[in-house]
Structures are given as C-alpha cells and as structure tokens.
Amino acid sequence: MKRIKVLKNIASANDAIAAQNRGLLDRYNILAINLMSSPGAGKTSLLLGTIAHLRHQLRLAVIEGDIASKIDADRISKEGIPVVQINTGGSCSLEAHMITNALEKLPLKTIDLLFIENVGNLICPAGFSLGEHRKVVVSSIAEGDDKPAKYPIMFSLADAVVINKIDLLPLQEFDLAGFHKKVTGLNPRVTIFEVSCKSGHGIEAWCSWLLQQLQNHRKT
Amino acid sequence: MHELAITQNILDIAINEAKAAQASQITKIRLIIGELSGVVGECIQFYFDFLKKDSIAQNASIDFETVPAELHCRDCQTSFKLEDSSWACPCCRSTNLEITNGQSCFIESIEVE
Numbered sequence A: 001m002k003r004i005k006v007l008k009n010i011a012s013a014n015d016a017i018a019a020q021n022r023g024l025l026d027r028y029n030i031l032a033i034n035l036m037s038s039p040g041a042g043k044t045s046l047l048l049g050t051i052a053h054l055r056h057q058l059r060l061a062v063i064e065g066d067i068a069s070k071i072d073a074d075r076i077s078k079e080g081i082p083v084v085q086i087n088t089g090g091s092c093s094l095e096a097h098m099i100t101n102a103l104e105k106l107p108l109k110t111i112d113l114l115f116i117e118n119v120g121n122l123i124c125p126a127g128f129s130l131g132e133h134r135k136v137v138v139s140s141i142a143e144g145d146d147k148p149a150k151y152p153i154m155f156s157l158a159d160a161v162v163i164n165k166i167d168l169l170p171l172q173e174f175d176l177a178g179f180h181k182k183v184t185g186l187n188p189r190v191t192i193f194e195v196s197c198k199s200g201h202g203i204e205a206w207c208s209w210l211l212q213q214l215q216n217h218r219k220t
Numbered sequence B: 001m002h003e004l005a006i007t008q009n010i011l012d013i014a015i016n017e018a019k020a021a022q023a024s025q026i027t028k029i030r031l032i033i034g035e036l037s038g039v040v041g042e043c044i045q046f047y048f049d050f051l052k053k054d055s056i057a058q059n060a061s062i063d064f065e066t067v068p069a070e071l072h073c074r075d076c077q078t079s080f081k082l083e084d085s086s087w088a089c090p091c092c093r094s095t096n097l098e099i100t101n102g103q104s105c106f107i108e109s110i111e112v113e
C-alpha cells in the first residue's frame, strides 16, 4: 500500500478548461460576465434592461444556462442579440466545458460584452469558474435580507452585487443598510447596485460600471 | 445534483494520480469537504459507488473529513469558527468578516496498490 498526496481541488479539471475559455475570449477582446442568483431574482430582466440601455454603444451577446427550458433565450433572441442556450440537463450549475461549446456558436469577432446567465442557484455555481472576467450576483428584495449570511461564498467572490426589485422595498421588511454591511464585510472590494428592472431605477449606474469594466479590461 | 459531476471529477483526478504512480488499484480516497462548499458527502458516496464500477477504483472506499467554516474579524482581529448562522463576530458583533477556511472541497490523498 502506498499513500499519495494529491491536494487537488475537485474542480481542478473545470478550472483548466475555464482558463482556456478565458484565453479565447481575450484573443477576441471580449469581456465576459457570469450572472448568478437564485431562481427568479431577475437575471433575465436585468439582461433585457441592460440590452435596451447598451445596445447602441456595444456589441452584446448572451449565453443562457437553464436546467431544461429555452424561455429565457427566446426572450433575449427577440431583441436581436446573438444568444446560445445551454440546457444543463439537471445539473445545477454551468460548467466550463459547456461554455467552450457555446462559444463555438457565437460570432466572437463581433462581440464586446458577453453575458452568461448561470443556472438559478446560489451554491453550486460558486465552485465552477467558467472563464469569465467578472462575477455578478443578483439578489432581490423579495428573497429577504439573509442571503449573504446563507450563501457567504457566492457573495465573497462577487465583483458586483445587484440588489434587484428595489421597488418592493415599501412592501417588504428588508434591512437594506444591514444587507450592504454584510456584503461589504465579506467582500470589501465589491460594488453594490440598487436596481429595479421594473422601473429602470439604477440601470444607468449598473451600465456605467459595465462600460468601465470593459475599458479597464482593454487597457490590461 | 452537481454531485454527479463532482464525483466524476473526483474519480478522474484519483485515477490520473494512480496511473501516474503506476498503481494497479486505488483502495482509498480521502476527501476534505469545507462546510461552506455546498458539497454533500452522502451524495458523493452514492454516486461514487455507482461510478467506480469497472475502474481501477472499483474496490476503493471514500473517506470524508468535514472542515468547519472559519472566519476572521477585520475589526478586532478575532479568528473564530462559525457556530450559528448569525454571521457576526462573537467578540465585537462586527460583520466585517473574512472567510479563512471551509470554502473548498479537495482530495487530500489517495491510497493505492
């Protein structure tokens, strides 16, 4: 009997593929954003609001991850934006190899900003890097203010957190200041946006951040 | 459900390591599961018994060690284990906390013959 030290993260194979994806995106000068949230927090709504705001300045594209349906991809496709649907077939997170396949179906030469809508889940996607340049967590007022304490890993990894459905604040008990404090406590570098995809509140600030990220990315 | 994909990864990593060491079979895999990693040991066990058939790991058992979440308070510098879900420093109640342990899941070692 022989004991072999391994000390390898269980996602190490995924991480290697993610690095290849990132290399490919960098060759085409594309900034990729991994959007993560619980089901129904508003990822697709945020994408639609963002598309309306940025479509005349930037060339956008979307990869839609879903367990089974293609409803979200149809919503995006109606806007005339290139979109690829990935059905994970029951898996609760997108994985890097799925993105590799999706990238083959996109017109990479004519994309500035690529959004990846991950499967609605706040645990599993934290473990699977896709090759993205920024991670964004969407959390909504409707879900309550305990999400950062329940899913600390996700919030600690995020470059930005979008608090969506801010229009519901008068109807819901939600400690907004406490939420900010918990998120920045876990993650001092994070940028937080208060947004309502319904009213359009905060979409402009969020889009300015995206433009800034793209600029920073192209400088490096 | 991602435990199926994760278990396949665990098996792939272990088999590659064993082959690199020219071993003919794997007898044990030691897995360290961070409390915050979201990985469920029982699910891994279930899929492992299914996936290992007809591989050099078919007689292998899998050992789990769960590592509790550890946090560090950036305000008063206390390090502590997460005892409840209150998510605050036990000394000063601050929520300015860095996660220092318990976030990942990795294979510590394997035993081969």
Ligand SMILES: Nc1nc2c(ncn2[C@@H]2O[C@H](COP(=O)(O)OP(=O)(O)O)[C@@H](O)[C@H]2O)c(=O)[nH]1
Binding pocket: A037, A038, A039, A040, A041, A042, A043, A044, A045, A046, A120, A164, A165, A166, A167, A168, A195, A196, A197, A198, A199
């Ligand atoms: N009140 C309110 N509802 C919203 C807002 N944004 C999205 N919704 C609703 O929340 C539901 C889920 O939104 P969707 O974008 O599909 O979430 P996803 O599952 O994260 O993609 C839909 O019924 C949306 O109309 C918002 O800002 N305010």
Ligand SMILES: [Mg+2]
Binding pocket: A043, A044, A045, A072, A117
């Ligand atoms: Mg959606």
Ligand SMILES: [Zn+2]
Binding pocket: B073, B074, B075, B076, B077, B078, B089, B090, B091, B092, B093, B094
């Ligand atoms: Zn403290």
